[in-house]
Structure formats: C-alpha cells, structure tokens
Amino acid sequence: MTKTFTASTIEEAKALAEAEFGVSQDEIQFVVLEEPKKSLFGKVKGEAKIEATVELSKPQVAANYIKEVFSKMGYEITVDIKQDENGAVLDISGDNVEEIIGKKGEVLDSLQYLSSLVCNRVDREYYRIALDCNGFREKRKAQLERLARKIGNNVKRNGRSAALEPMNPYERRIIHSTITDIEGVTSHSKGQEPYRKVIITSTEKKRYDNRGRRNRRSNNNKGFDIVSSFEKEYKKPKPEDEMGSSGLYTKIDL
DSSP states (O other), X not given: OEEEEEESSHHHHHHHHHHHHTSXXXXXXXXXXXXXXXXTTSOEESOEEEEEEOOOOHHHHHHHHHXXXXXXXXXXEEEEEEEETTEEEEEEEETTGGGGTOTTSHHHHHHHXXXXXXXXXXXXXXXXXXXXXXXXXXXXXXXXXXXXXXXXXXXXXXXXOEEOOOOXXXXXXXXXXXXXXXXXXXXXXXXXXXXXXXXXXXXXXXXXXXXXXXXXXXXXXXXXXXXXHXXXXXXXXXXXXXXXXXXXXXXXXX
C-alpha cells in the first residue's frame, strides 16, 4: 500500500504515515518528494511531501478499513488485533460505539462481512476476520444460551416443538450446543439462508390417556409452537441480514 503525505516537516509527514498505517516507521519505506526550503532570511517556505509504502497484513488492512468507516461516521476508535490459527479477531473500542452496532449486532455483522471482503482482495487466499466490540460477542452468546435453555425446558415439559426466529450460522451453533446439554430434547436447523432457523423438539415418547388421546398440559395452546417473550423481541429478518453469514460465519453450515 502506497500513500502520499504532506506536512510542515519531513518528520511530521512520517508521523502521519505511521498513524495512518498503524505500524512503526521502521516498517515503512519512505521516498521524499518535496522538502521545505529556507529563504535567504531563514524563513521556511513550502511543505514536506513524502511517499510512504508499507506491506500490510490482512488483519491490518481490515482494521484500517474499519477505522475509516467509523471516522466518517464521527467516531474515534481503536482496533485491537488478536491473531490465531483460524484467522484474526478485531476488537473495536471507543466512546459510545455500542449505539451503532445494533441490538443483535446487525451493524457489527455487516462491518465484519465488508472488512473480510476488503482484506481478502489482497490475494485469493481466504482469511477469516471476526469483529467484536467492547465484549458484545460474549454478551450475545450468554443471551442466546439463556434463550436456548428456556425454550428447551419448555419443550421438555410439554413435548411440543418450538421454532426460533432466523439466525446466522454462528448463533445457531450456540443454540445447538446449549440444547445438547438438556436431556430429553434435540435441535436441528430448517430453511434457507438468511431465513434458516433452529427447531427444538422433544426426544421423549408421547404420553396418552385412557381414551388414546395425547395428554396436554394446557388446552389453550391448540398445537402452536411455544415461543418465549424473549424470542418475540426478535424482529423480522431483513435482506441485509444475509451479510452477517459471511466472515466469521462463512465456514459454518448448521
């Protein structure tokens, strides 16, 4: 990546490049295009202009893209990069950034998808980028686990299946993992992306009364799936939710 920087001095121009690329000056190649000139009386005329070139890693490319997006929205952020054998997690932090990531992380998922596209344009080898923001992913995971336990226990008690609202593959995996710890129920996914949802069903045999009819704990349900008040807060999926199935979620098909 090559960019041109202009400042009052060469040192200031190099500092601008360092801040822009997010790496030390030792990792940047500089070419001086113009230098300020001193007049006969010692007054400095003109500005310093340099060309800076750096070989950025894919996580750095993604981090720079995210910083640029947030900057244009009026937010100053920092991005902490944590790499592992599966890719990199970019943790965004800053004042009031939670207000734009969305209740269920829709904006965060969209940024994850876009930053993954940007960094993987560097070459054709796929690199996984995951975004987090002030611990949002862990909070969301705990929220989904509570939902799965609540619905799973309802299904276990009344023996009737329950369908959750559509979720992306990563969130469905959390639901499936939680349900495996509840004896007497199982789960599977149904439908096509981005409307694919988790169905929770009972594995226990159905009980019947003396007349051969299945026992029900309530006559008011009339065979409809049980849906918790928590789940009712889920809003209907929108076409742009499809973007959340990329990046971190691309390799999962549950």
